[in-house]
Amino acid sequence: MSQDYSFISDWVAPNSKVLDLGCGDGSLLLNLQQRHNILGYGLEIDPDSINQCIRHGVNVIEQDLNQGLTNFADGSFDTVVMTQALQAMRYPHLVLDEMLRIGRECVITFPNFGYWRTRAYLNFRGRMPVTKQLAYQWYDTPNIHFFTYADFEVLCRERSINVLHRHCIAEHFPDTQLKSLWPNLFTQTAVYHLSRQ
Amino acid sequence: MLPNSPPDNSIGILSAQSVRIEQPLTLACGVVLPAHDLVYETYGELNDERSNGVLLCHALSGDHHAAGFYEGDDSPGWWNHYVGPGKPIDTNKFFVVSLNNIGSCFGSTGPTSINPDSGEPWGSDFPSLRARDWVESQKLLMEHLDIPCWAAVIGGSLGGMQAMRWSLEYPDKLLNAVVIASSMKLSAQNIAFNEIARRAIKSDPNFCDGRYLQEGTAPLRGLALARMIGHVTYLSDELMGQKFGRELRIGDLIDRNTDPVEFQVESYLNYQGDKFSGTFDANSYILITKMLDYFDLSREYNNDPVAAFGHAKCNFLVVSFSSDWRFAPERSREITDALLAAGKSVSYVEIESDKGHDAFLLPNERYENALGGYLKRVASTLCVPTGADK
Numbered sequence: 001m002s003q004d005y006s007f008i009s010d011w012v013a014p015n016s017k018v019l020d021l022g023c024g025d026g027s028l029l030l031n032l033q034q035r036h037n038i039l040g041y042g043l044e045i046d047p048d049s050i051n052q053c054i055r056h057g058v059n060v061i062e063q064d065l066n067q068g069l070t071n072f073a074d075g076s077f078d079t080v081v082m083t084q085a086l087q088a089m090r091y092p093h094l095v096l097d098e099m100l101r102i103g104r105e106c107v108i109t110f111p112n113f114g115y116w117r118t119r120a121y122l123n124f125r126g127r128m129p130v131t132k133q134l135a136y137q138w139y140d141t142p143n144i145h146f147f148t149y150a151d152f153e154v155l156c157r158e159r160s161i162n163v164l165h166r167h168c169i170a171e172h173f174p175d176t177q178l179k180s181l182w183p184n185l186f187t188q189t190a191v192y193h194l195s196r197q
Numbered sequence: 198m199l200p201n202s203p204p205d206n207s208i209g210i211l212s213a214q215s216v217r218i219e220q221p222l223t224l225a226c227g228v229v230l231p232a233h234d235l236v237y238e239t240y241g242e243l244n245d246e247r248s249n250g251v252l253l254c255h256a257l258s259g260d261h262h263a264a265g266f267y268e269g270d271d272s273p274g275w276w277n278h279y280v281g282p283g284k285p286i287d288t289n290k291f292f293v294v295s296l297n298n299i300g301s302c303f304g305s306t307g308p309t310s311i312n313p314d315s316g317e318p319w320g321s322d323f324p325s326l327r328a329r330d331w332v333e334s335q336k337l338l339m340e341h342l343d344i345p346c347w348a349a350v351i352g353g354s355l356g357g358m359q360a361m362r363w364s365l366e367y368p369d370k371l372l373n374a375v376v377i378a379s380s381m382k383l384s385a386q387n388i389a390f391n392e393i394a395r396r397a398i399k400s401d402p403n404f405c406d407g408r409y410l411q412e413g414t415a416p417l418r419g420l421a422l423a424r425m426i427g428h429v430t431y432l433s434d435e436l437m438g439q440k441f442g443r444e445l446r447i448g449d450l451i452d453r454n455t456d457p458v459e460f461q462v463e464s465y466l467n468y469q470g471d472k473f474s475g476t477f478d479a480n481s482y483i484l485i486t487k488m489l490d491y492f493d494l495s496r497e498y499n500n501d502p503v504a505a506f507g508h509a510k511c512n513f514l515v516v517s518f519s520s521d522w523r524f525a526p527e528r529s530r531e532i533t534d535a536l537l538a539a540g541k542s543v544s545y546v547e548i549e550s551d552k553g554h555d556a557f558l559l560p561n562e563r564y565e566n567a568l569g570g571y572l573k574r575v576a577s578t579l580c581v582p583t584g585a586d587k
Contacts, residue, residue, distance in 0.1 A: 017540070039540060047563055054514075054544055055570040057578075061533060061545045071534045 005031055007167050008081060008107050011193045012036055016078035019102065021065055021095075022085035024049050026058030033058070066090045069098045077103040084189075086110050087143040093155060100161065106194045112168075114148030114184040116175075133188065150184040156194065165193035207273060208240050208265035208281050208288060215304060218337045222299075228324035231313070235338050236304030237261050237296035240280060241288035243344070248579050250344040251286060251572075252335060252371075253295040254352030254359035257427075257485050258477055260303040263295040264288075278560050285569035290576040291348060296338055298331045300484045308480035309410065321407020321480050326488045328355070332362045339370070346370050348575055353377035353557035354524060355485070358492050361532070364509035365494070373575050374509075375568065377516040378557040380528035381494040381502055381535070387523060390430050391486040394423035398479045407480055420479045421470030428469050433520035433553035437462060495535075502535035512542040514571045516564065518556035519549050544571065 005028055012018060014036040020029050023042025026049075032038045041059045044050050053060035063071075066089065080103030082095070087110055089095045099106045111133050112118075121129035128138040136143065147155075149168070156163055168179040168187035179186040215236045222230045238261050243250060253263050253276065264280035266273050274295075280286040286293060297305040300323060308323040315322075339347070350360045350371045357379025364374045383391075398404060401419025405412045429437075441462035448458035498505035513536055517529035526547050536543040546567045550556040556564070 039542075041537065041543075047566075050544075050546060051563075051566050051570050054546075054567060055574060057574050059542050059544050061537070061543070062547045063545075071530070071537075073538060076538065 007165075007191050007193075008032075008083075008109075009035055011105070011107060011165065012038060012079050014038070017076070019043070019072070019077045019080045021069075021080065021082040021099070022088075023053065023058070023060060024083075026053035026056050026060060028081065028083065029053075029058045030056050065095065069095075069102060072102045074101050075104060079103055079105050079107060081107045083107075083109045084111065087145050087147065089145065092145050092147075093159065096155070096159070096161070100194065100196050104195065105164065107192065108194065109189055109191045110147070110152070111143075112149045112184070112187045112190050113146040114150060115188050116185045119185075148184055149187050149190050152190065152192065156192075160197050162195045162197040163192060164195055165191075167191040206281050206283055207277065210268055211238060211240070211265040212267065213238050213261055213304070216338065216341055218334070218341065220337055222330070222334060222337065224324050224330045224333075225327040226325045230299070230306065230324075233299055233306035233334065234304065234310070235296050235299070235306075235334065237294060237338065238263065238265070238274075239342075240264055240293040240295075241291050243292040243342075244579070246579075247344055248346065248348060249291050249576070250339075250342070250347050251291040251293045252339070252347050252350045252363075253280070253286075253293060254331070254335070254350065254356035255295070255298065255301075256352070256354035256356050257489065258424075258473070258482075259356070260301065261295050261297040261305075262303075264293075275558060278558075279565070279568065285565050285572060286351065287569070287572065287576065290579075291572070292344075294338070294342065294344075296335065299334050300326045300330075300481060300488070302478035302481040307478065308407075308484060309478050318410040319480075320410055321483070323480060323484060325491075326484060328358045328362050328488060328492050329366060331359055331488075332366055335359070335363075336367060336370070346372065348579060349373040349375055349572065351375040351377070352379070354379055354554065355489055355492075358489075358494070361494055364511050364513070365505060368508055368510040371511050372578075373512050373514070373571075375514045375516070375571070376529070376532060377568075378518055378521055378524045378529070378554055379532070380524050381532055382492060383490055384528075388490045390426060390523075391490055394426050394486060395483050397422040397426065398483060401479075404479065407483075409479070415474075416479045417471075417474040420474035420477065420482060421467075423479075423482060424473040424477075425466045425470040428466060430523045431554040433522070433551055435520060435551045436553055439551070441465060502531070503538040506535050506539040506541055509536075509539070509541055513544070514568070515543060515545045516557070516567065517545075517547050518552065518554070518564075519547060520551050521554045521556060523554040 018038045018040045020042040023044050029040035043063045045064050080099040086092045118129045168183045169189040170176045170179045175186040219232050262274040263276040264274040282289045297303040300307045308319045312319045350363045352360045357376035360374040398419040401416035403414045404416040409415050444461040446459045446461045446464045495502040495505040515529050515533045517526035533545040548564045
């Protein structure tokens with residue numbers, strides 16, 4: 001996760017306004033506050049995470065993303081971020097639209113379900129993958145919309161979303177070497193920097 | 198518990214202080230109070246930098262006795278669970294100031310005080326008040342205590358309205374506003390309940406057009422009824438169900454011959470009403486419910502809450518309670534959205550509770566953690582000179 005932040009931090013302008021959807025304990029916003037002096041807000045529904053944000057001095061709003069984001073005005077943020085949560089949304093494509101409405105730019109990170117180990121798990125064991133990154137059983141997982149790097153590329157094309165940057169993250173050798181050649185197969189976590197065209 | 202052995206985490210035995218503010222106070226209605234009395238309590242120590250002052254703003258029927266015990270009294274102040282050493286409003290870290298506001302009836306100038314012009318109690322002639330008048334009077338107390346800037350202004354319900362008003366009237370005089378179970382303005386339903394309460398008081402023959410003190414009487418039944426109505430709206434249906442259900446206190450509904458039958462909830466409400474009418478003043482109740490009705494945070498800012506909060510400089514914590522239907526979570530979300538749109542630092546928590554509006558006074562672990570966590574953070578930034586952390 002910490003690797004995600006270094007990319008995101010490069011894409012966020014100093015003193016800008018950042019909204020983090022599903023901000024967890026607020027560590028990304030805290031990092032951006034300290035590095036770039038941003039004005040940040042996180043949305044979160046988990047009480048413990050909310051408390052951690054408050055203790056860290058991170059602005060946090062208790063709000064369920066699945067209930068919509070209509071209380072945020074068009075273009076009211078420089079950057080809207082969502083890390084590792086798009087796959088847990090009821091309507092990921094609509095959330096993406098909302099993010100691009102509210103923010104001039106968006107940063108999305110998600111687990112790539114096309115990663116070869118995930119594929120191998122399903123292929124050879126014949127069961128839904130339970131990995132370190134996706135550590136849930138099929139029946140209790142909050143991740144209800146699995147998708148791959150390639151799926152996301154198609155979605156961006158279909159919805160005319162402009163990809164400013166994309167980064168592929170892999171932890172292990174040889175994935176680290178092969179991810180640029182076959183991103184859909186060797187990327188564990190994909191990081192996208194998007195804008196409206 | 199015995200007053201001589203208050204619990205370890207209590208402030209302990211204390212007594213109220215009072216001050217006569219000699220500076221004239223021009224009220225929003227134009228009337229000038231040449232001088233006024235304020236009764237208040239303080240908890241904790243003011244630090245050398247005089248930077249750890251926290252102002253507590255009470256609600257409709259509140260008073261200055263927020264925490265600790267009076268000598269010989271076995272019940273503590275109204276917010277004792279939240280104010281004390283190691284508690285969310287930590288008196289080891291903060292110098293907490295809690296006053297009785299003007300227009301109320303616990304020693305500060307109000308309808309039961311003598312009007313210097315007539316030599317008689319003010320009664321219903323006491324000038325109409327706005328929340329900003331309370332803020333102005335609190336500002337004079339702040340000067341009296343020589344506190345240059347509040348670390349936080351905190352209040353629930355009408356108290357939250359004062360905290361918000363502070364942030365607009367004196368943006369450089371507070372670093373944080375904690376707005377709990379409050380609203381930027383009352384709904385029609387809310388005003389309706391207040392009017393029923395006022396009508397109940399005025400319908401009591403002993404009200405005597407508000408001159409009951411001169412007549413040597415008091416509209417106790419009317420005030421009790423007003424309180425009973427209010428009390429029901431401060432609780433949730435769920436909580437009343439849990440607390441009383443259909444339990445009977447007297448009688449029996451199976452044996453049809455037993456005549457008097459009384460539900461527990463009837464007995465409880467009557468008790469609460471009578472207790473209240475024995476301690477509160479009817480004219481104060483009318484005056485302060487009107488103050489609630491008249492409050493509209495953004496009226497003078499073109500009815501635009503975002504423009505209003507544009508004047509604020511402090512950070513905000515907004516808290517609501519899920520079962521509160523008198524000051525519903527939607528009202529707190531409106532406050533939060535306006536603050537967000539104005540680009541102010543704000544955190545918002547919606548606490549799950551079945552206790553209705555009264556939840557802001559009652560124990561609740563999540564609420565304690567949120568408020569305590571926020572204020573811990575405030576305390577940790579106090580050493581930094583004002584503005585340097587921005």
